[in-house]
């Protein structure tokens with residue numbers, strides 16, 4: 631097994647943390663291509679004498695480089711992407727012992743609408759678990775990678791921890807089985823609540839590669855590659871999820887879900903989408919954003 635050469639082992643950084651060398655970054659990219667996990671690579675760098683801060687910075691830098699190269703190259707035949715696989719034209723998919731209906735499938739944007747993703751009782755129970763922790767939703771500040779309150783998003787929301795409750799675990803297992811994507815290759819489940827007038831203006835869910843804050847965000851699991859939006863409570867009027875470039879509106883129907891994938895962080899994916907203003911009643915949704923690899 632190759633080791634990451636560290637001739638800097640005893641060198642003290644002068645004027646701040648030392649930066650990863652090009653050789654270390656090259657070694658890391660080779661390790662990732664060979665399927666090495668982040669924690670294993672980190673262990674090898676430590677064993678070779680690399681300082682913790684440098685090793686972690688190198689990990690983030692190499693992952694970011696690879697993610698940008700992958701996205702510039704676009705989809706390739708060997709590249710895994712999340713999504714359902716219906717057996718021989720069936721309109722029902724078994725996901726972790728639960729039957730999900732396949733209602734709409736679109737190739738471009740790559741989008742699928744599911745019926746019966748959650749039962750009414752599961753929707754109500756998830757809302758009850760989320761309700762005490764709701765706070766004004768934030769969006770990612772593309773300059774810094776941090777969160778910010780934004781007039782474009784007037785819902786309230788919260789994040790569960792991964793596997794936080796038995797119900798959250800059951801839903802995560804169902805998502806994993808349906809989309810063929812490991813649950814920890816994604817952000818924890820988020821719940822949003824929209825009251826009348828609240829909306830989420832059109833946006834892309836992937837992180838804009840051209841923005842300065844994106845590097846920090848990609849360091850934790852790479853780009854987003856897909857979104858699963860689950861409708862937990864339907865408003866009486868308004869609140870559809872719209873895809874303006876595709877001329878598509880998906881009504882928020884309790885228990886249904888929409889998946890859309892974007893192999894490339896590009897507007898060509900036609901995944902510009904928004905939550906239309908709620909006119910009457912309340913809308914609740916849960917969102918699972920899928921990442922290129924383990925989210926840590």
Ligand code: PD2
Nearest residue numbers: 830870871903904905915917
């Ligand atoms: O609640 C929605 O319809 C919606 C629309 C657009 C949610 C999201 N984006 C999201 O959570 O990313």
Ligand code: ZN
Nearest residue numbers: 833834835903
């Ligand atoms: Zn969105």
